[in-house]
Every structure is written in C-alpha cells, then in structure tokens.
Amino acid sequence: MLSIQNLTKRYRGIPAIDDVSFTVAPGEIVGYLGPNGSGKSTTVKIITGILEPSGGSVLFHGRDIRDDMTGFRASFGYVPEEAQVYTHLSGLEYLQLVGRLRGLEERPLEARATRLLELLGLQSWRHSPISVYSKGMKQRVLIAAALLHNPRLLIFDEPLSGLDVVSARLFKDLLVELAAEGKAILYISHVLEVVEQVCDRVIVIAKGRILADAPPADLTRLMALPNLESVFAELVEQQDTKLAAKNLVEAMRSAHV
Numbered sequence: 001m002l003s004i005q006n007l008t009k010r011y012r013g014i015p016a017i018d019d020v021s022f023t024v025a026p027g028e029i030v031g032y033l034g035p036n037g038s039g040k041s042t043t044v045k046i047i048t049g050i051l052e053p054s055g056g057s058v059l060f061h062g063r064d065i066r067d068d069m070t071g072f073r074a075s076f077g078y079v080p081e082e083a084q085v086y087t088h089l090s091g092l093e094y095l096q097l098v099g100r101l102r103g104l105e106e107r108p109l110e111a112r113a114t115r116l117l118e119l120l121g122l123q124s125w126r127h128s129p130i131s132v133y134s135k136g137m138k139q140r141v142l143i144a145a146a147l148l149h150n151p152r153l154l155i156f157d158e159p160l161s162g163l164d165v166v167s168a169r170l171f172k173d174l175l176v177e178l179a180a181e182g183k184a185i186l187y188i189s190h191v192l193e194v195v196e197q198v199c200d201r202v203i204v205i206a207k208g209r210i211l212a213d214a215p216p217a218d219l220t221r222l223m224a225l226p227n228l229e230s231v232f233a234e235l236v237e238q239q240d241t242k243l244a245a246k247n248l249v250e251a252m253r254s255a256h257v
C-alpha cells in the first residue's frame with residue numbers, strides 16, 4: 001500500500017537520508033528506528049508531503065503521492081513529533097476544525113470527536129482550552145485528530161511522548177486494534193520495548209541509510225541477541241553509555257575546580 005522508493009534528501013549536498021526504500025502493507029505495524037539525527041523525521045516529512053525529496057518517490061496504492069496530494073492527505077492520519085496546536089481552542093473545537101479541513105460533515109464530526117475524546121479520557125476537558133492541558137493530554141488530542149477521518153494509513157512519530165502508564169498501554173492496544181482493522185501503520189519510536197511487542201517488522205536506519213528491515217524476532221535470532229535493544233545497539237554501534245556517563249560526571253567535577 002505505502003511504498004517508499006529510493007528516497008534521498010540532501011541538505012546543502014549532505015544526505016539526511018540516502019536511498020531509503022521500504023513498504024508498509026495493510027494490517028502491518030512497521031517500526032522505524034534510529035538514533036537521533038538518523039533521518040527518521042526527514043523520511044516522515046517527505047511521506048506526509050511537508051518536504052520535497054531530492055530523489056526517489058512515495059507511492060500509495062501504486063500512485064505517486066505528488067500526483068494527488070489532496071487525495072493522499074485524506075488517506076492518512078499523522079501524529080507529528082512536534083505539533084503546533086491552536087491552544088486557544090478547546091479539544092473539541094480543535095477536532096472540529098481538523099474534521100472540517102478534511103471535509104467531514106458537521107453532525108457526524110461532532111459525534112465522532114466527542115466519542116474519541118471520551119475514549120481517550122478527555123471527556124470532562126473537552127470544552128477547556130488546550131492551553132490548560134498537560135503534555136500527555138495534548139498528545140491524546142493529537143492522536144484523536146489522527147484517527148478522526150478513519151484513515152487507511154497512520155503515521156505516529158514518538159506518540160508515547162508525555163503519555164502516562166495507562167494512556168501508553170491504551171495506545172499500545174490501539175495500535176494492535178488498528179492493524180486488525182487493516183490499517184497500515186508506520187510507528188517511529190525510541191521506546192524499543194513497545195516496538196518489539198507490537199511491530200510486525202522493524203526498520204533500523206542510521207546516518208540516513210537502512211541497516212535492517214525484518215521482524216523483530218528474526219533480528220534477535222539471526223544476531224543471537226536477547227532483545228531488540230541489543231540488536232539496535234549492535235547495529236548502530238552506539239557508544240559505551242556507562243563510560244560516557246562516567247566521563248560526564250568527571251567533566252562536571254573538573255568544571256567546579
């Protein structure tokens with residue numbers, strides 16, 4: 001359904017992503033993992049039409065998304081890493097605005113928005129301005145906004161950010177339900193434990209290039225490692241974090257002398 005083909009994005013000649021290709025099929029949850037600065041958000045911004053690629057293309061049901069960006073926008077829901085929300089609006093008003101922009105009819109829109117807010121535990125806050133919401137509550141409004149038009153493709157960029165334990169568990173269960181509904185899901189997260197539990201496949205990207213694309217169980221088995229976190233550390237050659245932490249404390253001490 002979603003097919004990313006040889007995507008490249010260069011900033012002043014320096015590649016942020018380099019020849020990135022992968023697919024996300026209906027009913028599939030695909031994890032997209034990588035260290036800071038590896039190119040995850042750049043990939044997502046291209047898929048969502050925010051950025052133009054330097055090369056390559058994004059196909060949705062076999063068609064280049066650039067041929068019909070308006071149609072494609074109606075087909076996906078997106079929870080961005082950093083969202084600009086109109087904080088003077090209430091949660092309900094925000095969802096109504098998003099729904100109108102997506103061409104939903106007023107009555108069913110209000111009913112669905114109210115129901116989503118209720119299911120996400122925001123019932124009693126729905127008329128309060130978003131400016132008084134906590135980070136996790138804002139995040140739940142963004143999740144509701146992504147689901148509002150019942151899209152076929154969902155893209156979540158660090159959706160657990162700010163969510164408490166119960167909301168995070170609800171979100172994890174929601175991912176599984178959405179996949180069972182046949183939604184295609186691209187899930188970007190640093191929370192590898194959750195990724196390992198819910199994803200059918202994980203893609204590991206580092207320095208703009210894809211290093212692995214396989215089910216998490218295959219990766220741990222093939223690399224003879226106990227879990228996805230170890231696989232990730234091995235693939236991206238992360239630094240010795242214990243040593244780095246020690247050195248940081250050392251550096252603090254010497255700064256006080």
Ligand SMILES: Nc1ncnc2c1ncn2[C@@H]1O[C@H](COP(=O)(O)OP(=O)(O)OP(=O)(O)O)[C@@H](O)[C@H]1O
Nearest residue numbers: 011015016017034035036037038039040041042043
């Ligand atoms: N507007 C820009 N101008 C120049 N370089 C950029 C720009 N945006 C991103 N980059 C570079 O592209 C690379 C990939 O960045 P990107 O934001 O896609 O990484 P990421 O994997 O999403 O990181 P994080 O996990 O920190 O969100 C980085 O080296 C970054 O410095």
